[in-house]
Amino acid sequence: MLTIPPFDQARVLVVGDVMLDRYWYGDTGRISPEAPVPVVRIGDEERRLGGAANVALNLARVGAVTRLIGVIGDDEPGAAVRGLLAGAGVEPLLLESGSHPTVSKLRVMSRSQQLIRLDFEKSFALDGAFERDALMQRYEQALAGTDVVVCSDYGKGTLADVQALIAAARRRGIPVLVDPKGRDWQRYAGASLITPNLTEFEAVAGAAGDDDDALVERAERLRVDLAVDGLLVTRSEKGMSLFSAAGHLHLPAQAREVFDVTGAGDTVIALLAAGIGAGLEVGDAAAIANLGAGIVVAKLGTATASIAELERAAHAMQGGAVGLVDEDSLVALLADARAHGQRVVMTNGCFDLLHPGHIAYLEAARALGDCLVVAVNDDASVRRLKGPARPLNDLGHRMQVLRGLAAVDWVVPFSEDTPERLICRLEPDVLVKGGDYRPDEVAGGECVRAAGGEVRILDFVEGYSTTAIIERMNASGPAEAD
Ligand SMILES: Nc1ncnc2c1ncn2[C@@H]1O[C@H](COP(=O)(O)OP(=O)(O)OP(=O)(O)O)[C@@H](O)[C@H]1O
Numbered sequence: 001m002l003t004i005p006p007f008d009q010a011r012v013l014v015v016g017d018v019m020l021d022r023y024w025y026g027d028t029g030r031i032s033p034e035a036p037v038p039v040v041r042i043g044d045e046e047r048r049l050g051g052a053a054n055v056a057l058n059l060a061r062v063g064a065v066t067r068l069i070g071v072i073g074d075d076e077p078g079a080a081v082r083g084l085l086a087g088a089g090v091e092p093l094l095l096e097s098g099s100h101p102t103v104s105k106l107r108v109m110s111r112s113q114q115l116i117r118l119d120f121e122k123s124f125a126l127d128g129a130f131e132r133d134a135l136m137q138r139y140e141q142a143l144a145g146t147d148v149v150v151c152s153d154y155g156k157g158t159l160a161d162v163q164a165l166i167a168a169a170r171r172r173g174i175p176v177l178v179d180p181k182g183r184d185w186q187r188y189a190g191a192s193l194i195t196p197n198l199t200e201f202e203a204v205a206g207a208a209g210d211d212d213d214a215l216v217e218r219a220e221r222l223r224v225d226l227a228v229d230g231l232l233v234t235r236s237e238k239g240m241s242l243f244s245a246a247g248h249l250h251l252p253a254q255a256r257e258v259f260d261v262t263g264a265g266d267t268v269i270a271l272l273a274a275g276i277g278a279g280l281e282v283g284d285a286a287a288i289a290n291l292g293a294g295i296v297v298a299k300l301g302t303a304t305a306s307i308a309e310l311e312r313a314a315h316a317m318q319g320g321a322v323g324l325v326d327e328d329s330l331v332a333l334l335a336d337a338r339a340h341g342q343r344v345v346m347t348n349g350c351f352d353l354l355h356p357g358h359i360a361y362l363e364a365a366r367a368l369g370d371c372l373v374v375a376v377n378d379d380a381s382v383r384r385l386k387g388p389a390r391p392l393n394d395l396g397h398r399m400q401v402l403r404g405l406a407a408v409d410w411v412v413p414f415s416e417d418t419p420e421r422l423i424c425r426l427e428p429d430v431l432v433k434g435g436d437y438r439p440d441e442v443a444g445g446e447c448v449r450a451a452g453g454e455v456r457i458l459d460f461v462e463g464y465s466t467t468a469i470i471e472r473m474n475a476s477g478p479a480e481a482d
């Protein structure tokens with residue numbers, strides 16, 4: 001049974017290539033008259049932490065005590081990195097270089113696609129003995145309060161002395177996880193665990209193709225050559241494989257939908273470190289990292305997985321139904337969603353026989369925010385509202401069907417005639433009802449407005465009704481048995 005531990009026990013030091021990811025978003029309505037290229041009219045701009053800073057962000061998101069050593073320039077992107085780290089709760093132990101700029105990547109996005117990426121960087125060698133010594137000094141001081149070190153190598157120059165960093169931590173008995181770059185992996189010899197993706201692994205160990213035996217054999221040889229305890233090879237849609245002295249373990253991919261795999265490797269090493277720092281066996285930490293990767297690949301750009309998302313994913317992996325929650329769990333899940341800037345939408349109903357009108361309505365509701373809670377009348381409450389012949393489908397059945405819809409995030413039952421008490425407890429940002437209500441008539445609406453939220457009435461799509469379906473079924477007589 002995989003449970004998500006309290007990661008706040010883990011004190012993780014990330015050292016590596018810090019970056020700023022910038023995104024410019026805009027519509028593309030035409031091709032340039034000057035050259036066959038799309039013209040993007042930029043509307044929004046966004047900045048996110050990238051590279052080693054994204055690893056740190058992923059750690060902080062699950063509550064690990066996180067510090068980050070890296071190099072930024074004395075420039076505006078560097079200041080943006082500092083600001084984002086402060087907001088994320090990462091302690092920055094950054095060196096500021098006068099001689100090279102903060103590594104930054106600008107992605108021009110249109111209709112959720114990257115059109116081009118512009119890199120602002122100079123590969124650098126840490127400037128002479130002074131910067132190298134300063135980094136080492138800062139690192140050695142930080143090791144005192146560290147359970148796990150992560151070396152996030154993007155080959156930009158911060159980890160020029162990675163061998164010395166690994167040795168210093170291992171001398172103190174601190175495990176070191178490395179996300180490697182390039183082909184010279186002797187630099188990482190003596191690390192505890194290396195986490196290449198398959199392409200990086202094959203470039204060093206030789207191609208294994210689809211032959212899993214060849215993969216195992218090459219991984220084992222490399223593990224011994226480098227004197228590392230483990231190798232975790234991430235294999236995109238094939239999940240990941242862990243090789244250690246105890247044997248090998250294959251974890252299939254957990255993604256429900258894949259949108260953008262950028263930064264999934266950062267999430268993997270972050271959750272692996274958080275798990276090991278919290279005292280998990282490496283296999284369990286890898287299983288949680290695999291769940292986290294499945295969560296972030298469904299999001300745009302670099303992203304993080306929260307504890308609540310990991311718990312849901314673990315629950316689903318173990319055969320539990322995703323999205324079906326009790327009230328207390330939902331309160332915690334919504335607090336987490338809000339803490340991360342999500343706008344919570346809620347609606348309610350019986351949803352006895354689902355039809356296209358329901359689907360259009362739920363999709364329109366979901367589009368008003370970032371996540372949708374559907375509160376469902378329990379069976380006794382439906383009988384009181386609609387008579388003893390209803391519901392046709394019991395509560396469990398109705399909730400299962402709803403939770404399978406892409407628009408629906410959480411389904412929760414209620415037993416009263418109206419969901420007022422539940423709505424007042426959950427205080428959604430947007431309360432949605434369908435049909436011919438006035439906003440001031442909607443049960444629970446007052447609580448929502450008093451808490452700063454809004455009540456929205458959506459039109460029903462004409463031509464669909466559960467009652468009409470039941471009448472048609474009755475008119476057509478008893479069904480033949482299959
Ligand atoms: N197409 C996919 N389908 C399902 N899961 C995926 C997919 N791509 C990635 N993942 C998940 O993300 C993990 C890491 O992905 P990948 O092997 O591509 O790492 P990576 O190349 O280091 O990522 P990046 O460099 O973009 O940070 C995989 O082990 C898997 O769990």
Ligand SMILES: O=P(O)(O)OC[C@@H](O)[C@H]1O[C@@H](O)[C@@H](O)[C@@H](O)[C@@H]1O
Nearest residue numbers: 021050051054105154262263266302
């Ligand atoms: O190594 P190169 O391509 O120069 O830079 C790294 C990028 O490809 C991206 O990598 C991802 O994993 C993330 O770390 C993301 O933040 C970063 O921008």
